[in-house]
Amino acid sequence: MENKFQIYNTLTKKVEQFIPNEDGKVAMYTCGPTVYHYAHIGNLRSYIMEDLLEKTLRYIGYDVKRVMNITDVGHLSSDADTGEDKMLKGAKREHKSVMEIAKFYTDAFFGDCDKLNIKTPDVVEPATNCIEEFIRVIEGLLEKGYAYENGGNIYFDTSKLEDYYVFSNQNEKELLVGVREDVDEDENKRNKSDFVLWFTKSKFDEQELKWESPWGIGYPGWHIECSCISMKHLGEYMDIHCGGVDNIFPHHTNEVAQSEAYLGHKWCNYWFHVHHLNDKSGKMSKSKGDFLTVSLLESKNYDPIVYRLFCLQSHYRKPLEFSYENLDNMAAAYDKLVKKIGSLNKEGEINQAKFAEYREQFESALCNDLNSATAITVLYDVLKSDLSDAEKYALAESFDEVLSLNLMTAHAAKEKDNGVDAEMERYILAKIEERKAAKKEKDFAKADAIRSELLEKGIVLEDTREGVKWKKA
Numbered sequence: 001m002e003n004k005f006q007i008y009n010t011l012t013k014k015v016e017q018f019i020p021n022e023d024g025k026v027a028m029y030t031c032g033p034t035v036y037h038y039a040h041i042g043n044l045r046s047y048i049m050e051d052l053l054e055k056t057l058r059y060i061g062y063d064v065k066r067v068m069n070i071t072d073v074g075h076l077s078s079d080a081d082t083g084e085d086k087m088l089k090g091a092k093r094e095h096k097s098v099m100e101i102a103k104f105y106t107d108a109f110f111g112d113c114d115k116l117n118i119k120t121p122d123v124v125e126p127a128t129n130c131i132e133e134f135i136r137v138i139e140g141l142l143e144k145g146y147a148y149e150n151g152g153n154i155y156f157d158t159s160k161l162e163d164y165y166v167f168s169n170q171n172e173k174e175l176l177v178g179v180r181e182d183v184d185e186d187e188n189k190r191n192k193s194d195f196v197l198w199f200t201k202s203k204f205d206e207q208e209l210k211w212e213s214p215w216g217i218g219y220p221g222w223h224i225e226c227s228c229i230s231m232k233h234l235g236e237y238m239d240i241h242c243g244g245v246d247n248i249f250p251h252h253t254n255e256v257a258q259s260e261a262y263l264g265h266k267w268c269n270y271w272f273h274v275h276h277l278n279d280k281s282g283k284m285s286k287s288k289g290d291f292l293t294v295s296l297l298e299s300k301n302y303d304p305i306v307y308r309l310f311c312l313q314s315h316y317r318k319p320l321e322f323s324y325e326n327l328d329n330m331a332a333a334y335d336k337l338v339k340k341i342g343s344l345n346k347e348g349e350i351n352q353a354k355f356a357e358y359r360e361q362f363e364s365a366l367c368n369d370l371n372s373a374t375a376i377t378v379l380y381d382v383l384k385s386d387l388s389d390a391e392k393y394a395l396a397e398s399f400d401e402v403l404s405l406n407l408m409t410a411h412a413a414k415e416k417d418n419g420v421d422a423e424m425e426r427y428i429l430a431k432i433e434e435r436k437a438a439k440k441e442k443d444f445a446k447a448d449a450i451r452s453e454l455l456e457k458g459i460v461l462e463d464t465r466e467g468v469k470w471k472k473a
């Protein structure tokens with residue numbers, strides 16, 4: 001098939017034509033959540049944009065297989081293999097077992113994803129399911145001389161690689177300072193950048209989940225999880241691997257190192273990274289404790305889909321600053337948008353040539369490094385155009401396969417709250433317009449007559465600074 005999708009590749013630092021290994025098929029991998037706490041809306045920004053990527057690829061015709069891990073062991077407080085296991089920290093905080101915490105927050109994560117219309121990947125694999133795979137790959141790395149045992153742990157030897165820092169031209173020292181602040185250096189490492197593949201010795205004896213291994217009872221490092229889980233389900237070659245920008249180093253750097261050392265060839269061609277959601281104090285992060293969740297937004301009466309729209313309105317490669325003011329603006333825009341779509345009369349002929357022309361514009365925005373804001377502008381252009389209602393409706397319905405903004409159902413759902421059906425709402429909106437025109441022509445008698453007519457039908461009009469609003473009497 002035609003490969004028209006262009007995407008920025010962190011590996012080459014260029015926007016490139018996306019050409020999968022197998023024609024028409026895409027093998028896609030996503031780093032899943034570490035399930036020791038709720039996902040914050042920053043994490044969910046990454047998953048929304050990855051969902052958009054997957055849906056775009058499907059929309060333009062690819063058959064996508066997407067795999068995601070669930071990190072339920074091995075992710076230590078510092079990405080540089082030191083500190084306490086995040087899962088254990090969560091378990092202690094809540095006086096529960098690690099598996100209870102994992103189950104609770106995995107369910108909570110998928111609950112949030114549902115509310116944001118994030119599709120569940122084809123394969124979701126918890127790390128604790130794959131201990132055998134981890135051990136097999138680590139054994140392979142030891143055999144090939146890429147790993148060594150020291151002090152009971154197994155380490156990856158980064159000095160064996162020609163180019164360990166595949167994603168950056170940053171110098172080694174800068175990167176190491178960045179991740180190792182306030183952290184004791186592990187004396188067992190031969191090189192500062194080496195990382196743990198399997199732990200048997202750690203500073204905390206009470207690690208709850210441990211498994212037998214050829215090197216003693218222990219548990220896997222975080223990075224090996226993603227390499228093994230992707231190989232298990234996608235084979236030796238992968239097309240595109242996703243995560244937030246904080247995953248680039250050390251997590252993805254280490255994934256590339258160990259996967260390619262083990263396989264003996266290039267592993268993944270395209271790397272997709274989503275920039276962070278920040279708040280006033282900087283990057284939103286779980287470890288800060290004070291973070292925004294989907295439930296918190298709901299408790300403040302926001303529809304979670306408004307947050308999805310907020311994310312789609314900005315490019316995934318730019319940092320995004322969260323504020324309630326911006327979210328309020330988005331909520332107002334969303335309301336107008338779904339009201340407009342809800343008032344369309346969907347019956348009628350579709351001119352296929354016009355349909356194809358707008359669909360092409362929508363696709364080309366997304367194929368241009370996933371420019372979702374421009375894709376949404378195409379939707380607005382459609383609604384403003386001289387297309388028929390039926391054509392507008394059909395296009396909005398098609399675009400929503402990718403945008404997933406409940407464009408076709410949100411209004412009907414709100415109607416239930418409003419207590420009027422779509423036809424009545426169309427009628428009310430038309431009458432409001434008619435009244436506006438009458439007032440403009442200073443025909444106040446007509447304007448009053450319209451108000452009275454609506455009142456008889458049980459609808460009250462209110463003139464506010466933001467315009468005319470209506471409600472049921």
Ligand code: AMP
Binds near residue numbers: 275
């Ligand atoms: P974690 O559950 O911490 O392993 O993170 C899950 C995903 O969220 C990873 O892909 C991270 O890179 C990403 N992530 C973490 N913090 C943010 C943030 N503030 N904005 C966007 N993505 C983030």
Ligand code: ZN
Binds near residue numbers: 030
């Ligand atoms: Zn990962």
